[in-house]
Amino acid sequence: MTWHKDRGPGERRGYHHGNLREALIAAALDLIREKGPAGFTFAEAARAAGVSPAAPYRHFRDRDALLADVAKRGFETFTQALTRAWDGGRPNPREAFNRLGAAYLGFASKEPAYFSAMFESGLSLSDYPEVRAEGDRAFGVLREACEALIATLPKDRRPPPLMMALHIWSLSHGIAALFARGDRARRPIPMQAEELLEAAVLIYLDGLGLGGR
């Protein structure tokens, strides 16, 4: 097989790349991982994909469009990870909720490139509504989980779900961005980020009247 292209060291490919779009995104992720969202260029991504500098223009209007696509996919992956962790609230909302928090931190830790493209690349959300929409879907998972937890409270003591979801998001995001991220901007702390988050959520839920497990 010979007119199918391959890509590793020493391999060959034909005139057509086959899935250059994917390859560019993968290259962008690598570059962001190495040097931060600032340190990747269109030309370098093309080079990494083994393609001429003009080729990327077939797939992305410009560098920002590629970055936005990376961010969008990051949110998709993120949503999947959160959904899987929440697992419909099984076996019980409280346990699933902790898994959800751990998944948030795990994503920041394992996918720092996605994480910074999504949250710290300076992309204007209004310029890329798809990115924003995908981010909203991720938030939807958190909100759903909060609603499930809230439903276990007596009706007269239920907090507004939106507020609670924003609180949990902020808390998780703060810990992720400061202490759990998998790149050199992580600030070391003398404990596991997961434990820190779990303790905070425990205290917060106690404060809401969801204490006593």
Added chain:
Amino acid sequence: MTWHKDRGPGERRGYHHGNLREALIAAALDLIREKGPAGFTFAEAARAAGVSPAAPYRHFRDRDALLADVAKRGFETFTQALTRAWDGGRPNPREAFNRLGAAYLGFASKEPAYFSAMFESGLSLSDYPEVRAEGDRAFGVLREACEALIATLPKDRRPPPLMMALHIWSLSHGIAALFARGDRARRPIPMQAEELLEAAVLIYLDGLGLGGR
């Protein structure tokens, strides 16, 4: 005129700038504000300061060194703002604590350029220990405040101050970075970020047994 060149509208300067270092930092802040931490270059900062492209090298080893100085100053300013807000815990720790939270968000809102240089520029903290030290000082204010609040609890119910301080930091930081920041990456929410934070802190403190004001 003649051997004086001008700087801003109508001003003049001699061969020596006088305080180029400061001017470069100010220029960097402007550029970061406009285009994010990625979008500022050494050359452009020099141009903005009205100076030849070689001049900055008298003051900074390279672009990153300038960025690190900006971050360090950001933390200094931040520490000042937090200290002022806390005001030694007057008139009472609870009220001062709320002011402290508001000051965190206020900083992110009013100084987005500092904020992103400090937290999102991808500077390696281990390469710039001064930045890290200055960040630790800012955290110290939060920790001091937490200790004062904790002191109002009965001895057998006091949480570890470090944990509490990290929780409050994360929560404030999450809200700041997602919803309160003063640049185009802010995500709109249907409430004031300050109220969101205040409510979260209230619930958290309730959970700690600091409820009932």
Added chain:
DNA sequence: TGTACATCAGTGAACGCGCGTTCACTGATGTAC
């Protein structure tokens, strides 16, 4: 107080480089008949 000198903080020209972008082009693939 004056002068000589050292040092500091700029200049401006030059360089190599890589980026973003365009262009006319061409090889490969898909499809209509």
Added chain:
DNA sequence: TGTACATCAGTGAACGCGCGTTCACTGATGTAC
């Protein structure tokens, strides 16, 4: 099944540009005597 053609997804050369960095230099400032 074969052939003609349209379309797609690349090439590669070229361009202007701004960046980072260096260099020998020079104007301004501070200081010793």
